[in-house]
Amino acid sequence: MPLSILPWLALALAGAVAWGTIALHRGETVSAAWLILAAVGTYLVAYRFYSRFLATRVFGLDDRRATPAERLENGRDFVPTAKWVLFGHHFAAIAGAGPLVGPVLAAQFGYLPGTIWIVFGVVLAGAVQDFIILFGSMRRDGRSLGQMARDEIGPFTGTLTMAAILAIMVILLAVLALVVVNALRDSPWGVFTIACTIPIAILMGFWMRVIRPGRTIEASLIGLTLLLLALVAGRWVATSPVLAPAFTLSATALAGWLMAYGFVASVLPVWMLLAPRDYLSTFMKIGTILLLAIGIMLVLPPLRLPAVTRFVDGTGPVFAGKLFPFCFITIACGAISGFHALVSSGTTPKMLRRESDARLIGYGGMVMESFVAVMAMCAAAVLDPGVYFAVNAPLATLGGSVESAAQVIRGWGFAVTPEQMRALAHSVGETTVLARTGGAPSLAIGMAHIFSRAFGDGLTPLWYHFAILFEALFILTTLDAGTRVGRFMLQDLAGHAWKPMARTSWYPSAILSSALVVGAWGYFLRQGVLDPLGGINSLWPLFGISNQLLAAVALCVGTTILIKAGKARYAWVTLGPLAWLLAVTLTAGWQKIFADDPRLGFLSHARTVAAQMAAGTLDPAKGARLVFNDRLDAVVAAIFMTVTVVLVAACVREWALILTRRKVPVAREAPFVETAYAS
Amino acid sequence: MRADAAGGRAPAEWLRGAHAALRRMLGMPDYTAHVAHLRARHPDRPVPTEREFCEEYLRTRYGNGPTRCC
Numbered sequence: 001m002p003l004s005i006l007p008w009l010a011l012a013l014a015g016a017v018a019w020g021t022i023a024l025h026r027g028e029t030v031s032a033a034w035l036i037l038a039a040v041g042t043y044l045v046a047y048r049f050y051s052r053f054l055a056t057r058v059f060g061l062d063d064r065r066a067t068p069a070e071r072l073e074n075g076r077d078f079v080p081t082a083k084w085v086l087f088g089h090h091f092a093a094i095a096g097a098g099p100l101v102g103p104v105l106a107a108q109f110g111y112l113p114g115t116i117w118i119v120f121g122v123v124l125a126g127a128v129q130d131f132i133i134l135f136g137s138m139r140r141d142g143r144s145l146g147q148m149a150r151d152e153i154g155p156f157t158g159t160l161t162m163a164a165i166l167a168i169m170v171i172l173l174a175v176l177a178l179v180v181v182n183a184l185r186d187s188p189w190g191v192f193t194i195a196c197t198i199p200i201a202i203l204m205g206f207w208m209r210v211i212r213p214g215r216t217i218e219a220s221l222i223g224l225t226l227l228l229l230a231l232v233a234g235r236w237v238a239t240s241p242v243l244a245p246a247f248t249l250s251a252t253a254l255a256g257w258l259m260a261y262g263f264v265a266s267v268l269p270v271w272m273l274l275a276p277r278d279y280l281s282t283f284m285k286i287g288t289i290l291l292l293a294i295g296i297m298l299v300l301p302p303l304r305l306p307a308v309t310r311f312v313d314g315t316g317p318v319f320a321g322k323l324f325p326f327c328f329i330t331i332a333c334g335a336i337s338g339f340h341a342l343v344s345s346g347t348t349p350k351m352l353r354r355e356s357d358a359r360l361i362g363y364g365g366m367v368m369e370s371f372v373a374v375m376a377m378c379a380a381a382v383l384d385p386g387v388y389f390a391v392n393a394p395l396a397t398l399g400g401s402v403e404s405a406a407q408v409i410r411g412w413g414f415a416v417t418p419e420q421m422r423a424l425a426h427s428v429g430e431t432t433v434l435a436r437t438g439g440a441p442s443l444a445i446g447m448a449h450i451f452s453r454a455f456g457d458g459l460t461p462l463w464y465h466f467a468i469l470f471e472a473l474f475i476l477t478t479l480d481a482g483t484r485v486g487r488f489m490l491q492d493l494a495g496h497a498w499k500p501m502a503r504t505s506w507y508p509s510a511i512l513s514s515a516l517v518v519g520a521w522g523y524f525l526r527q528g529v530l531d532p533l534g535g536i537n538s539l540w541p542l543f544g545i546s547n548q549l550l551a552a553v554a555l556c557v558g559t560t561i562l563i564k565a566g567k568a569r570y571a572w573v574t575l576g577p578l579a580w581l582l583a584v585t586l587t588a589g590w591q592k593i594f595a596d597d598p599r600l601g602f603l604s605h606a607r608t609v610a611a612q613m614a615a616g617t618l619d620p621a622k623g624a625r626l627v628f629n630d631r632l633d634a635v636v637a638a639i640f641m642t643v644t645v646v647l648v649a650a651c652v653r654e655w656a657l658i659l660t661r662r663k664v665p666v667a668r669e670a671p672f673v674e675t676a677y678a679s
Numbered sequence: 680m681r682a683d684a685a686g687g688r689a690p691a692e693w694l695r696g697a698h699a700a701l702r703r704m705l706g707m708p709d710y711t712a713h714v715a716h717l718r719a720r721h722p723d724r725p726v727p728t729e730r731e732f733c734e735e736y737l738r739t740r741y742g743n744g745p746t747r748c749c
Contacts, residue, residue: 075713076736081703088704093747213730216707217698270737278747279705343747347706347740481747 008048015041022112026307032378033300035111039119039374043367046123051363054128058562058570059135061355066675068141069351078142080353083360090348090365092282094130094340095289097475098333098547099373101179101439104380105540106330107388108316110308111381113327115374121328121335122370125577129551131362132558132574133341137349138358139669145345145554151668152560157650161553164643165342166489168546170517171636172339173262173482174524175539176475179438181254181529182536183472188247189238189429189465191254194472195247196230197277198261204276220279227280231469235461238429251529258479259522265480266487266514267507274480281474288470292375292447295454303381305388310413317393317412318437319537320599325588329544334373336577338550340366341557354677379446380439386416387424391442394534395435405434429461437536440471486517527629533599538633541592545637548585549644552578556651563655564665582648589641593634602637606630708736 018038022030055061069080081089106114137143143151146165150158184190200223207219237243249257265273314322319330333339344362352358380388386409390398398405402418409416425433428448433441444467451463488504490513495502501509528535555578562571595601598608606627613623657663699709710729717726727735 073716075710075716076708076732077739079703079709079712082700085700085703088700089706092704093706096747209730209733214710214733216705217701220705270741271734274741275737282705351703478747481741484741 008045011041012045015045022115022307029302029304030307031300031302032296032382035115035303035374035378035381036296039115039371042119042123043371046127047364047367050123051127051131051359054131054363054573055356055359058567058573059132059358061135061358063354063356064674065355066673066677067138067352067355068349068670069353070675070677071670071673072141072350077347078350081351083353083357086348086351086353086357087361087365088286089351090343090361091368092286093343093347094337094365095285095369095372096333096478097176097179097440097471098337098339099369100376100443100471102331102334102544103373103377104439104443105318105392105536106327107305107377107380108309108311108318108392109323109327110306110312111303111377112307113312113323114331115377117328117331118335118370118373118377121331122367125551125580126334126336126340126370127363127366128573128577129336129338129554129558130340130344130366131358132561133554134344134349134352134358134362136558136561137345138352138355141670142350143345145341145557148345148557148561148668149553152557152564153651153654157647160643160647162489164546164550164553164640164647166486167636167639168338168543168550169482169486169489170520171524171539171543171546173479173486173521174528175536175543176478177255177258177262177521177525178528178535178539179440180258180472180475180479181251181525182436182438183440183444183468184249184254185251185436186248186432187238187430187468188244189234189461190468190472191247191249192237192243193227193230193234193465193469194476196233197227197280197469197473197476198273200226200230201273201276201280204280205272208276209271216279219276220283223276223280224283227284227469231462231465234465235429252526255522255525255529258476258525259518261476262479262483262521263514263518266483266517267510270484274477274484277473277477277480281477284470284473288467289372289375291451292379293371295447295450296375296378298454299450301378301382301450301453303378304384305381306385309385314597314600317389317397318534319540320533320597321541321588321591325584325591326541328584329541329548329588331373332544332547332551334370334376336548336551336581338547338552338554341550341554354675376443379443379450382446382449383442384414384416384420386410386414387420387445388442389414390416390421391433391435391445392437392439393435394437394532394537396532396534398435402432402434427460428464430464435534437534440468440475443471444468483514483517483521486520487513490516527632530625531629532626533605537599538592538602538629541588542633542636542640545585545589545592545640548581549640552581552585552644553647555581556648560651560654563658564667565669566665568659578648582644585644586641589637592637602630602634606634706740708732 015038018034018041021034022038069078072078103114136148146158146161149161204219204223208216237247312323389409390405398408402421406416406418425431428445444464447467448460448463452460491502491504491509500506503509528539531538555574558574559571591600593602596604598605609623609626612618613620658665710732713732714726717724
């Protein structure tokens with residue numbers, strides 16, 4: 001026993017040395033290697049000790065107990081699946097654009113605060129949330145988060161959770177669409193490649209249904225080949241005098257196209273567009289993440305961004321607000337993400353072969369996602385700080401030209417020249433990379449930088465557009481899948497008022513509810529596109545708050561499960577993260593609504609706009625729209641905060657009743673059945 | 680020894696295993712397994728064709744709440 005502890009002690013020491021190196025080399029350039037080493041050291045130690053503690057002491061995982069996959073096996077959704085295959089499946093479902101975009105945005109505080117939150121947030125909070133929800137669902141025949149909230153806490157909480165999920169979807173889809181708009185505006189190469197994914201997906205859909213039914217892998221390989229061809233052809237389109245103007249779209253035009261796409265994709269049958277896209281983006285995702293990991297390991301690039309920037313004081317150009325709470329709102333996925341609770345209570349719990357596998361898949365899967373977030377942070381931090389801010393600050397701050405941008409950025413104390421910005425845009429095959437707020441483009445530049453150093457120079461434009469394609473591809477997949485899910489939820493709700501609305505395949509109902517969902521996120525998207533502060537400034541914090549709200553719900557459900565199982569003495573494993581999340585979300589929400597700084601507070605921004613209108617310096621129609629949007633955003637933030645407080649209060653009441661023995665806890669776990677598998 | 684054992688396996692078999700693993704990672708169900716399950720446990724129920732099975736699967740997969748994260 002003492003000997004087996006030795007390697008872990010060495011690992012813990014290596015991680016500590018890495019953290020120390022990062023901390024002590026302030027003001028000098030540090031290699032990304034230290035960041036990776038610190039993260040991996042912390043992950044492995046936490047996985048070995050903390051997740052084991054959770055698995056054995058807190059949850060009491062028991063391999064003699066048959067899992068739902070064994071008891072309810074049907075060859076369709078309940079299928080016992082090998083541990084590592086299921087790990088791949090679960091990871092592909094939880095990893096999306098979130099862990100890539102959040103860290104890049106939070107890099108405006110420097111790379112250190114975000115990295116600390118990503119690494120420690122995941123081992124103490126995010127991975128615990130995913131693990132406990134997976135565990136709870138596994139013990140309840142694979143029930144969903146909403147069903148568990150209803151069963152364990154009450155019907156009111158269950159309904160509130162469902163409504164919260166719908167609201168979060170709307171904000172999520174709007175902000176992700178905004179990221180795509182900012183990446184693709186005035187970029188014929190990018191627009192052409194992304195547009196090609198639609199016919200490619202449709203071809204795959206017909207292949208899998210008509211030509212060779214069920215041949216998923218074969219169709220995916222064909223799709224991937226065509227996708228790479230489209231990527232290369234994009235360069236030719238971008239330089240063609242005829243085609244380039246046709247694929248050069250403004251931000252508002254792109255927003256319109258995205259809404260049209262979301263609507264059509266939600267109404268078309270799943271096999272035609274949505275499912276093939278999903279396969280395509282899964283392969284792209286796993287492939288690119290592996291490539292990025294290899295690239296970073298090979299190059300071990302120096303981090304040019306400072307560890308901590310002056311913008312921790314809240315004056316940051318990418319989004320307003322101080323380090324606390326906004327660093328912890330900006331990075332949601334990658335540290336803790338409420339959305340994962342939906343996946344952990346979705347397909348994964350129905351596929352676990354034995355109970356102990358839940359540790360690797362629930363806890364380990366989330367740790368892996370956190371590692372992706374650390375790599376995204378590295379990719380952003382390899383950029384010159386001047387370049388990072390030129391790419392990420394909004395256009396209104398930078399002025400329209402590279403000259404004005406360079407001047408503004410020099411004013412912040414970071415060196416960048418107009419020539420440097422022009423050369424950068426040229427080197428990635430674009431006309432401009434200024435003010436492409438949203439994380440995707442600066443991540444793509446960082447990735448292109450790493451890939452060209454690792455796998456050969458001269459391909460930089462191709463790597464840049466590959467990274468853009470990779471991000472846009474799965475954001476669009478989220479967009480169409482999300483619109484469809486929103487449509488089903490809405491149809492279900494409307495069905496209570498008028499029965500025929502609940503028939504999901506009835507066209508009038510499908511079209512009406514799809515239009516409503518697209519209209520909702522489209523409204524916020526348009527607002528973001530037209531926002532003089534850059535859109536990300538208002539929408540990303542709203543998304544962060546809503547995602548953390550869902551995480552708070554998941555942790556409440558988790559705590560209830562523990563208390564009802566008589567494990568109240570271990571409830572701190574979820575109560576600690578819950579308290580932190582409440583402090584973060586409620587502070588951030590309050591500041592977004594009431595702060596005096598017009599860049600931060602929605603209401604004070606509305607007052608500033610009203611003053612400008614009164615002084616006659618702003619077009620009244622435009623001003624009125626801005627004021628309305630500010631007030632709407634304030635209301636949305638207030639609703640999220642109210643829902644959080646009400647939910648937590650309902651749970652605390654339930655816990656108090658059980659703990660003071662005024663209520664008998666009812667166990668909702670499926671009864672014990674011994675496994676037939678050999679151990 | 681282990682390398683020998685792995686090398687001794689037919690490449691076709693290895694490829695089949697990798698193929699099945701990839702399909703499962705995507706979340707695709709196994710038609711043959713489902714048919715076997717129906718024959719063994721519910722002999723009274725009709726066996727769907729592969730196409731019906733795929734359609735039914737896609738409907739449940741994409742119609743029951745979010746399956747993917749942001």
